[in-house]
Amino acid sequence: MSSIASHIDTDAVAEPAASATADRIVGKVIWRLLPFMALLYFVNQLDRVNISFAALTMNQDLGFTAQMYGFGAGIFFVGYFIFEIPSNLLLHRFGARLWIFRIMLTWGAVSVAMAWVNSPQAFYVMRFLLGFAEAGFVPGMFLYLTYWIPKAYRGKALGLFIIAAPATPVLAGPISTLLLEMDGLLGLRGWQWMFILEGLPAIVLAFVTLSYLTDRPANAQWLTAQERTWLEDTIAAEEKVVAQHGSDSLWDGLRSLKVMTLTICYLMLVIGTLGVAFFLPQIIRTFGLGNLAVGFVIAIPYGLAAAACILWPRRSDRKRERRWHLALACFAGAGGLAVAASIGTHWLAILPLCVALMGVYAALPVFWCIPGNYLIGLAAASGIALINSIGNLGGFIGPFLVGWLRDLTGSFNTALLCLSIGPLVAGLIILAMPGEIDKSAK
Numbered sequence: 001m002s003s004i005a006s007h008i009d010t011d012a013v014a015e016p017a018a019s020a021t022a023d024r025i026v027g028k029v030i031w032r033l034l035p036f037m038a039l040l041y042f043v044n045q046l047d048r049v050n051i052s053f054a055a056l057t058m059n060q061d062l063g064f065t066a067q068m069y070g071f072g073a074g075i076f077f078v079g080y081f082i083f084e085i086p087s088n089l090l091l092h093r094f095g096a097r098l099w100i101f102r103i104m105l106t107w108g109a110v111s112v113a114m115a116w117v118n119s120p121q122a123f124y125v126m127r128f129l130l131g132f133a134e135a136g137f138v139p140g141m142f143l144y145l146t147y148w149i150p151k152a153y154r155g156k157a158l159g160l161f162i163i164a165a166p167a168t169p170v171l172a173g174p175i176s177t178l179l180l181e182m183d184g185l186l187g188l189r190g191w192q193w194m195f196i197l198e199g200l201p202a203i204v205l206a207f208v209t210l211s212y213l214t215d216r217p218a219n220a221q222w223l224t225a226q227e228r229t230w231l232e233d234t235i236a237a238e239e240k241v242v243a244q245h246g247s248d249s250l251w252d253g254l255r256s257l258k259v260m261t262l263t264i265c266y267l268m269l270v271i272g273t274l275g276v277a278f279f280l281p282q283i284i285r286t287f288g289l290g291n292l293a294v295g296f297v298i299a300i301p302y303g304l305a306a307a308a309c310i311l312w313p314r315r316s317d318r319k320r321e322r323r324w325h326l327a328l329a330c331f332a333g334a335g336g337l338a339v340a341a342s343i344g345t346h347w348l349a350i351l352p353l354c355v356a357l358m359g360v361y362a363a364l365p366v367f368w369c370i371p372g373n374y375l376i377g378l379a380a381a382s383g384i385a386l387i388n389s390i391g392n393l394g395g396f397i398g399p400f401l402v403g404w405l406r407d408l409t410g411s412f413n414t415a416l417l418c419l420s421i422g423p424l425v426a427g428l429i430i431l432a433m434p435g436e437i438d439k440s441a442k
Contacts, residue, residue: 022234025227026153032222033148034160036212037141040104041164043201044137046172047111047130048076050198052278053176053295054191056285061189064120066282070403072123073278074396079131084389087136088143095215096144099136101206106133108202115192115199139388142368147216150234151369155317158365159310166305166361169298172198173281177295259383262371265429266391269367271422272333273360275398275415280353283412287347300350305357312362313369323430326366330427332359337420341413360423394422 051073059069091099110130117123141161149157179197180190188196214220217231276283280301284294308329316325336356343349371384398419405415 021230022150025223025230026150028223028227029148029231030153030157030160033145033213034157037144037161038164040100040205040209041138041141041161042168042171043104043205044107044134045165045168046198047107047202048134049168049277050172050176050194051114051127052281053173053180054194056177056191056281056294057180057183057189058191061191062118062120062123064123066403066406067400068120068123068403070278070399070401070406072120072127073403074399075124076127076131077274077392077395079128079133080135080392080395081131081389083132083135084139084392085385088139088385091136091140091143096140097210097213097215100140100213101209103134103137103140104202104206104209107137108199108206109133111199111202112196113199115188115195135389136385139384142371142384142388147235148231151238152317154369155313155365158368159313162361162365162368163306163309165364166302166309166357169277169280169302170306171299173295173298173302175295177292181292259371259386261429262367263387263390265426266367266387267394268422268424268426268429269330269333269360269363270391270394271398271401272337272356272394272419272426273364273398273423274392274395275402275419275422276337276353276356278399279402279406279412279415283353283416284350286412287349297350301354301357304354305361308358308362309365313365316366316369322366322369326363327427327430329359329363329366330423330430332356333363334359334420334422334424334427337416337423341416341420344411344413356420363423363426398422 055064055069055073058064059066064072087099087103107130110126110133114126114130117126142158145154145157145161176194176198179194182188182193183190185193214222217223217228217235220228223231281294281298284297287297289297312325312329316322319325333356336352336354336359339352340349340356343352371387401418402412402415405418406412409415
């Protein structure tokens with residue numbers, strides 16, 4: 001059986017549409033959908049990771065140890081894992097507009113309710129429910145883009161979407177730490193105000209989604225008839241090629257060796273990414289900074305990561321190459337974490353942390369260009385969901401590992417060194433795969 005890496009190369013060498021018509025139509029789709037999708041993803045990431053800023057005061061208020069916090073931060077991904085595949089299949093069945101509305105409404109409500117957590121057990125339950133409610137959003141967005149964006153443009157489109165992940169802390173850091181300063185207003189602690197005020201946008205945007213998103217190109221009244229026809233024909237032609245050599249059934253998406261290999265790769269990448277993300281404010285505070293300063297300093301590595309998230313996948317599109325772009329980004333992430341671990345609690349550690357975050361976030365859009373190259377229809381819905389659901393269990397492993405090692409050793413150094421293994425292994429998995437062109441999806 002030939003390799004999954006060959007699919008990386010196959011996707012990369014696909015010739016981009018050269019005509020001005022293609023650029024114009026795809027550009028119109030991108031500017032219609034991607035800014036709004038990125039806004040939704042920003043709010044999604046805000047409600048997922050704002051716990052890292054709440055921990056600056058919440059942990060002391062509620063008596064949480066680092067291990068308790070790490071377990072609660074990570075259990076989000078257990079709930080996420082359980083409902084991920086069913087959620088993506090339901091999105092494929094009912095359409096993005098209605099299903100994203102449901103997801104956002106429920107996750108917004110749970111995020112607001114986090115303000116009334118008062119014990120470790122309540123913290124665990126609410127984080128689990130938040131993951132359960134949110135399940136399907138990210139892979140649903142990835143699947144949704146395959147309905148609209150031809151392959152040659154997906155690196156750019158995914159970069160514009162995923163940029164919300166590193167961009168969120170750039171804005172969320174100052175905003176969240178400023179909200180912590182509302183401590184005592186109306187009898188609520190600052191972290192309670194943070195959960196309430198940062199959870200409400202998801203509820204509001206859920207209703208906006210109903211009127212703004214369009215399920216398929218055929219329903220897009222904001223495109224001309226000729227533009228709709230071109231886009232539908234282009235996507236259909238690409239799906240026909242995939243159907244000839246790839247998979248389009250539910251079970252093919254779940255049992256494919258390629259999907260399982262990508263799942264392991266993504267799991268390793270997520271361990272490094274989210275392991276550091278949930279503890280970065282606490283890591284930076286060990287440099288001797290106050291809470292408000294932490295919120296502004298954290299914008300530096302995430303701002304650079306946001307730039308890398310745009311520039312690196314665009315370069316991958318331009319060079320028509322995926323495998324080395326993905327591997328090198330993973331190695332940069334691993335190296336940055338390892339060097340930061342060796343420096344320890346010194347402000348100079350911010351430099352390798354910048355490199356680490358640039359690497360792991362640049363890897364993500366390149367990675368997500370790959371599955372749609374050989375999965376369509378139900379196979380894409382199930383396969384993408386499987387990769388994301390199992391892969392995101394790294395979001396439980398990483399934070400729990402960091403919290404446990406922090407309590408055990410009294411510092412973050414050993415934890416950062418262990419986290420570096422994740423993206424290192426992810427990069428090695430990609431490079432270890434044979435490079436022959438493989439049209440099989442099994």
